[in-house]
Amino acid sequence: MRFRPGPATIASASFLCLLIGLLFLALQIKTIFSDQLKQEYSGLVLEGIERAESARSLVRLWQQQADNSNTQSQQSEGYRRARADLAARLASLAALVNSSPSAAPRIPQSALSPDANLDDTDALLAVESVYWRAQRNRDSVDARTRITRVAHTLIVLSALVFGALITALGMYAKRTRQLAGESHKFEHAALHDAMTGLPNRRKLFATLAETVAGSEGNSKRRKIAVLYVDLDGFKQVNDSLGHHIGDKFLIAVSRRFRQTVRVVDVVARFGGDEFVVLVREFSTNAELEAIAQRLIACVVQTDEQMGVGFVRASIGIASFPDPVEDYHHLVAVADETMYQVKRNGKNGYAFATRSN
Known part of the structure; x- marks a missing residue:
């Protein structure tokens, strides 16, 4: 069948x-x-x-x-x-x-x-x-x-x-x-930095490159600046008060940094007690001076609020395309300028020159 x-x-x-x-x-x-x-x-x-x-x-x-x-x-x-x-x-x-x-x-x-x-x-x-x-x-x-x-x-x-x-x-x-x-x-x-939530150096450099690339097509090149911030005396916080207080200080000052700059600008934690502020566009150095003064005030306010008493800030300022013609060196020049501030007494700011 x-x-x-x-x-x-x-x-x-x-x-x-x-x-x-x-x-x-x-x-x-x-x-x-x-x-x-x-x-x-x-x-x-x-x-x-x-x-x-x-x-x-x-x-x-x-x-x-x-x-x-x-x-x-x-x-x-x-x-x-x-x-x-x-x-x-x-x-x-x-x-x-x-x-x-x-x-x-x-x-x-x-x-x-x-x-x-x-x-x-x-x-x-x-x-x-x-x-x-x-x-x-x-x-x-x-x-x-x-x-x-x-x-x-x-x-x-x-x-x-x-x-x-x-x-x-x-x-x-x-x-x-x-x-x-x-x-x-x-x-x-x-x-991003795990502790403060700020962009890290990798993100900073990527944003810097994007900002420069975005301005190259314009007839007038955009002026960009970097403020390199180092906390004077911060190591003593960790040594005398403990790392947990140091971490709280970094978190608090990071929040104040972010609140004191424009939304379009970038505040990054570069490492340890070092921060970098990328100003994506400005007109005069007076604007950068005002930002530096506000950043120093942020550190002082955080220091006073936490009762530390000795943490301040040294800031180096470098701008592109004048005096720094290659934006790849912008952060390094700002860093070197910051060390000049430290050598001259700390707790202040200075602008990079062509000799930097």
Whole structure:
């Protein structure tokens, strides 16, 4: 007898195919999400490695300057700060790497010491970079392969799983938005200081470049300025009152800085007790003087409110395109001008000249 499937058999077979297809799709989509998260994790680790390598380059630069400079004490202090910054970045990197569920090369505790052998640090960063780049590439290939399988399955089952496909796409879109939200959080964390919430130096330089690029098409080039602010006596706050008071001071003075400048201007925490204010457009130096005076007043008000009694501010001011013709040097020139203020008695401000 010839077998002739009836409606029930066809329906049962179709339902079974639907279940198998949905199960296959669900497993593949879940794995794709996992691969995407792995890629995000690998990306975070690679960013941490790049930051550590940048800190390592700064240590190398201080070493070279120490070899070629007669001011050994200043170079030594800068070298110690660079080594401490390198150790802090290695500690952040170790927190990521050592918590990874994969069999990644672990970062030993001995590598986190400020006195760790730099050659060992270079080798460690090289090994970590090679491993995590390969891991990200593997996850990317896996994700693309699984996406291809999903596409083929959808073509075969399109007549049976149309309704289920809409649901799956809805779930995928929701998850994509979640991943986009998480990526935005990661990007925000990478561009802002965790304690004060201000933009960090990476965000500052990006905004500076965007501001200059936005003014190049105008017939009259926009005048831009940078005010480099260093808190005089702040180290004594940490030493005498504790780091928790120092942190509160930085948070409070950051809030006042942000409130005293225009919305279009940028206040960034450059590191430690150093801040940079990017004035995205001004007309006269008198405007910059007024901003500097308000910033100094912010520090005094914060000092008085917290009852510290000895924290003040030294500010270096540099503007583009006059006297600084290359905006890439704008922050560095403002920094050097700030040190001139410190050498001349602190608690004040000064403008950069062409000799800077």
